[in-house]
Amino acid sequence: MQPRIILFLLLSIAAMGTALAEDNSPAQPFDTIEPRPTSSGDRIEVIEFFWYGCPHCFDLEPYLTQWLAAKPEDVDFLRVPAVLGNSWIHYSRVYLAAENLGVVDKLHAPLFNAIHEQRIPLNDKDKLGKFLKEHDIDQDKFFEAYASPEVERKLKNAYVLGQDYGLTEIGRAHV
Numbered sequence: 501m502q503p504r505i506i507l508f509l510l511l512s513i514a515a516m517g518t519a520l521a522e523d524n525s526p527a528q529p530f531d532t533i534e535p536r537p538t539s540s541g542d543r544i545e546v547i548e549f550f551w552y553g554c555p556h557c558f559d560l561e562p563y564l565t566q567w568l569a570a571k572p573e574d575v576d577f578l579r580v581p582a583v584l585g586n587s588w589i590h591y592s593r594v595y596l597a598a599e600n601l602g603v604v605d606k607l608h609a610p611l612f613n614a615i616h617e618q619r620i621p622l623n624d625k626d627k628l629g630k631f632l633k634e635h636d637i638d639q640d641k642f643f644e645a646y647a648s649p650e651v652e653r654k655l656k657n658a659y660v661l662g663q664d665y666g667l668t669e670i671g672r673a674h675v
Contacts, residue, residue, distance in 0.1 A: 533665065544575040549582040549667055552591040558616040561609065579604075582667060583659040590623055596654045597645040603637055610635060 538545035548564065550557040568577060581592035591611075598607045614620045614631060622628045629639045645651055 538576070539578075540576045544572070545578060546575060547578045547580055547661075547665075549580050549662055549665070551582045551584070551588055552594065552611050552615055552622075553588070554582075555616060558612045561612055565609075580658050580661055581655075582662055583655065584662070584667065589655065592655055592658060593646050593651055594622070594628065596651045596658070597642055597648075598637075599654075600645040600648065600651055601637070601641060606635055606637065607632075 550560075571577060579595075581588075581595045583589060583592050594611065595604070595608075598604045611622065611631075614622060620627065620631070622631050625643070629643075632639050632642050
């Protein structure tokens with residue numbers, strides 16, 4: 501069955517967050533994509549590609565959280581870590597490990613806040629372990645998930661999906 505509509509959230513929307521909230525006019529042009537089959541059949545599917553190190557993604561998060569609270573029931577939301585280079589892999593694995601353990605709701609906003617507001621780089625095991633402990637996450641289970649074959653598979657899938665959508669740089673997809 502053909503999907504009714506496909507919405508695709510690009511990292512560029514994050515850069516437009518303030519403008520969209522104020523007057524609904526985009527701050528910069530963005531590329532459009534052709535409708536594609538969704539993984540959920542005929543439902544509306546919104547995909548967010550993000551990276552914890554991205555300031556635009558951080559700026560978008562409050563608007564996205566607000567939208568998710570009022571999201572229509574016929575919309576499926578998929579959050580996918582963007583993997584645009586080797587330096588992006590760590591934070592992508594962090595998200596996927598949190599997802600694997602079912603603790604995304606506990607960690608997602610605090611991770612963004614630690615990195616962007618508190619300026620705490622969580623890119624090494626000791627700092628990340630301390631952060632996890634502060635948020636009552638079992639470090640051993642987390643790092644086991646982080647290094648698991650399942651997270652590796654999901655990481656590869658995220659990379660392939662980003663390539664499929666033409667994600668090549670922060671803020672733009674070339675499709």
